[in-house]
Amino acid sequence: MAKIVECIPNFSEGRDQTVVDALAATARSIPGVTLLDYSSDPSHNRSVFTLVGDPDGIAEVAFQLCKLASEKIDMREHTGEHPRMGATDVIPFVPIKDISVDECVEISKAVAKRINDELNIPIFLYEYSATRPERENLAKVRKGQFEGMPEKIKDPDWHPDFGAPVIHPTAGVTAVGARPPLVAFNINLDTDNLDIANAIAKTIRGSSGGYKYCKGIGIMLEDRNIAQVSMNMVNFEGTPLYRVFEAVRFEAQRWGVNIIGSEVIGLAPAKALIDCAEYYLKIENFDYDKQVLENHLLG
Amino acid sequence: MAKIVECIPNFSEGRDQTVVDALAATARSIPGVTLLDYSSDPSHNRSVFTLVGDPDGIAEVAFQLCKLASEKIDMREHTGEHPRMGATDVIPFVPIKDISVDECVEISKAVAKRINDELNIPIFLYEYSATRPERENLAKVRKGQFEGMPEKIKDPDWHPDFGAPVIHPTAGVTAVGARPPLVAFNINLDTDNLDIANAIAKTIRGSSGGYKYCKGIGIMLEDRNIAQVSMNMVNFEGTPLYRVFEAVRFEAQRWGVNIIGSEVIGLAPAKALIDCAEYYLKIENFDYDKQVLENHLLG
Numbered sequence: 001m002a003k004i005v006e007c008i009p010n011f012s013e014g015r016d017q018t019v020v021d022a023l024a025a026t027a028r029s030i031p032g033v034t035l036l037d038y039s040s041d042p043s044h045n046r047s048v049f050t051l052v053g054d055p056d057g058i059a060e061v062a063f064q065l066c067k068l069a070s071e072k073i074d075m076r077e078h079t080g081e082h083p084r085m086g087a088t089d090v091i092p093f094v095p096i097k098d099i100s101v102d103e104c105v106e107i108s109k110a111v112a113k114r115i116n117d118e119l120n121i122p123i124f125l126y127e128y129s130a131t132r133p134e135r136e137n138l139a140k141v142r143k144g145q146f147e148g149m150p151e152k153i154k155d156p157d158w159h160p161d162f163g164a165p166v167i168h169p170t171a172g173v174t175a176v177g178a179r180p181p182l183v184a185f186n187i188n189l190d191t192d193n194l195d196i197a198n199a200i201a202k203t204i205r206g207s208s209g210g211y212k213y214c215k216g217i218g219i220m221l222e223d224r225n226i227a228q229v230s231m232n233m234v235n236f237e238g239t240p241l242y243r244v245f246e247a248v249r250f251e252a253q254r255w256g257v258n259i260i261g262s263e264v265i266g267l268a269p270a271k272a273l274i275d276c277a278e279y280y281l282k283i284e285n286f287d288y289d290k291q292v293l294e295n296h297l298l299g
Numbered sequence: 300m301a302k303i304v305e306c307i308p309n310f311s312e313g314r315d316q317t318v319v320d321a322l323a324a325t326a327r328s329i330p331g332v333t334l335l336d337y338s339s340d341p342s343h344n345r346s347v348f349t350l351v352g353d354p355d356g357i358a359e360v361a362f363q364l365c366k367l368a369s370e371k372i373d374m375r376e377h378t379g380e381h382p383r384m385g386a387t388d389v390i391p392f393v394p395i396k397d398i399s400v401d402e403c404v405e406i407s408k409a410v411a412k413r414i415n416d417e418l419n420i421p422i423f424l425y426e427y428s429a430t431r432p433e434r435e436n437l438a439k440v441r442k443g444q445f446e447g448m449p450e451k452i453k454d455p456d457w458h459p460d461f462g463a464p465v466i467h468p469t470a471g472v473t474a475v476g477a478r479p480p481l482v483a484f485n486i487n488l489d490t491d492n493l494d495i496a497n498a499i500a501k502t503i504r505g506s507s508g509g510y511k512y513c514k515g516i517g518i519m520l521e522d523r524n525i526a527q528v529s530m531n532m533v534n535f536e537g538t539p540l541y542r543v544f545e546a547v548r549f550e551a552q553r554w555g556v557n558i559i560g561s562e563v564i565g566l567a568p569a570k571a572l573i574d575c576a577e578y579y580l581k582i583e584n585f586d587y588d589k590q591v592l593e594n595h596l597l598g
Contacts, residue, residue, distance in 0.1 A: 004596060006592075034595070034596070036595045052595070052596060096592065096593075096596070097593075097596075181592070188583070241576075241580060242576075242579070242580065245579075245580050259581060260581070261581045261582070261583040262580050262581050262582050262583065263582065263583055263584070264582055264585060264590060266590065267590055267591070267592040267595075268590060268591065268592060269591075269592050269593065270569045270573060270591050270592070270593045273572070273573045273576035273577070273580075273591070274569060274572045274573060274576065276575075276576040276579060276580055277540075277541075277572035277573065277575040277576045277579070278572070280541070280544075280575060280576070280579040281540060281541065281544050281561050281572075281575055282558060282559070282560045282561050283560070283561050283562065283563055284487070284560040284561065284562055285562070286563060291563060291565065291566055291567060292566070292567065292568075292569050292572070293305075293395065293480070293566040293567060293568050293569070294395075294396075294568065294569045294593055296333070296335050296351070296566075297303060297333070297351060297395070297396075
C-alpha cells in the first residue's frame with residue numbers, strides 16, 4: 001500500500017495575500033502532493049498549510065515552501081500575536097497511512113538537513129524528532145522568539161540541531177519534527193461553572209497526572225453559557241477518545257454534571273473514531289487495516 | 300471528488316481454477332478498477348469477486364467478466380449447493396464514495412442493457428433497480444433456478460427486464476441491480492440458549508416488525524457455546540449499527556442476558572462505524588465528508 005504523510009507547515013505571513021498565493025502555487029506544483037487546505041490569520045500574521053503526499057513528495061514540498069518563504073518573508077519586519085521564530089516557523093510531519101512516526105522522524109531529519117545545507121537556516125528538531133527532552137515541546141524551543149533567538153542559540157544548550165549557532169538574518173530559525181496525528185476534541189457539560197470544567201480537565205490531562213497523550217483546559221462557550229473541557233489528543237492510539245470521554249463522564253458525576261455533547265474540530269483520522277466504535281460496540285478481533293473498505297482504495 | 304463504485308459479481312464456477320484465474324486476469328486488466336478480493340467455494344461451485352473503481356471502469360469490468368463467464372461456464376453441467384440461475388448469477392453495484400444508490404441504479408441498467416444486447420443473456424433488474432416490488436428480492440427472482448427458468452420467464456409476470464423470454468442456452472439468466480453497502484454484524488450473548496437469540500433477532504429485524512434495514516437470525520457459536528444474533532445490515536444509514544446494538548441490549552435484559560461482544564465480518568465502510576462513534580461520543584455537527592481526513596485522500 002502507498003505511504004501517506006501529512007505536513008502542516010506554519011509560515012509567518014498572514015496579511016500579504018500575494019505571498020500566501022505564491023506559497024499555495026508552489027504547494028500545488030509538486031507531484032505526489034495534495035494541498036488539502038490553507039488558511040491565514042491576519043492578527044496572528046501567520047498561515048497554516050495542510051498537505052498530504054507520498055514521502056518523497058512531502059519532503060520536496062516542505063523544502064520548496066521553506067525556500068520560498070525564506071525569499072518572500074523578512075522576519076525583521078514581522079509583527080503578530082502568535083509566537084514565532086522563523087519565516088517558516090515550524091514544519092510538522094504526521095504519519096497518515098502505512099507509515100510509522102519513526103519513519104516520519106527520518107523524513108523530518110532529511111528535510112531539516114537539506115534546509116540547512118541549501119538555505120543556511122538553523123534548524124531545531126522537536127517533538128518525536130527531538131534530540132533532547134527539553135526540545136520536544138515547541139513552546140520551549142520557540143521561547144524568546146525571533147528577536148531573542150540570536151542570543152539564545154549561542155547558549156550550547158540551545159545550539160541548533162543543524163547549522164551554526166547564528167540565525168538566518170531574515171528567515172530566522174525553523175523547527176522541524178514528526179508527531180502522531182492530533183485530534184482536537186471538546187466535551188460540553190451541562191453547567192455554566194467554568195471551575196468544574198477546569199477541575200475535570202486537570203484530572204484527565206497528562207501534565208497534571210491524567211492520560212499521557214491528552215492536553216486539556218476548561219473554557220466557557222459564552223454563546224451557549226456552558227462550560228467545556230477543550231482537549232488536544234496528541235496521540236489517539238496511546239490515549240483513545242472514548243477513554244477521555246468516559247473519564248470526563250465519571251469525573252463530572254461528582255458535581256452532578258452531565259456531558260451534553262462533544263465536538264471534533266477540523267480533521268480527524270478515521271481510525272481515531274473507528275477505535276471508539278470498536279470500544280462501544282465491543283467488536284471482537286477487528287482488523288482496521290483489512291476490514292475498513294476505504295483502506296483498500298488508498299493506493 | 301472521484302466517484303467510487305463497488306461491484307461484487309457472483310459466478311457459477313468454484314471448482315475449475317483455470318476459469319477463476321481467467322476471470323481474475325480480466326478483472327485486473329480493466330483500467331480504473333481494482334480487484335480487492337475473490338474467493339471460490341467448491342461445494343457451492345461459486346466464486347465471488349469484489350471490485351472497486353470509477354463508474355466507467357466498473358461498468359466495463361462487469362460486462363467483460365459476464366462475457367467471459369458466458370464463454371467459459373456451461374450451466375447445463377453445473378451442480379452445487381448454492382441456488383443459481385446463470386453463469387454470471389448476480390451483479391450488484393454498491394455506492395462507495397461521492398455517488399448515490401440512484402446513480403448506481405443507472406449504471407446497473409446500462410450494464411444490463413449491454414449484456415443483453417451483446418451477449419443475448421436475459422436480465423432481471425433486482426434490489427433498488429427492480430422494476431416491480433416482487434423483483435427486489437433476489438431469492439424470489441432466482442426461484443426455480445437455472446433448470447426452472449425456461450418455463451418461469453415465459454410467464455408474463457416474469458418476463459425479463461431486458462431481452463426476450465428465452466434463457467441463454469448455456470449462460471442462463473443474470474440478475475443485475477444496485478443496493479447500499481451491506482455490513483455483516485453479529486452480536487454475541489452470554490447465554491447458550493439459542494431460543495433467546497432467535498427471539499431477540501425477531502424483535503429487531505425488519506421482516507418481523509423491527510428495523511427496516513436489518514435482517515437477522517439467531518445462531519449458535521458451537522465452539523464457544525454461546526448464542527449469537529447474526530445480522531445483515533442492508534442499509535447502515537437507514538438503520539445504523541448502534542441502533543440495533545442498543546436494541547439487542549435492552550431486549551436481552553428481559554432474560555437477564557448481556558452482550559459480551561460483537562463481530563464485523565469482512566469489509567465495512569468507514570462511515571458505518573464512524574456513525575456509531577458519533578452517537579456514543581455525542582459529537583455535535585460532525586461533517587463526515589469534510590472532517591474525516593481520509594476522505595480528502597481518495598482522489
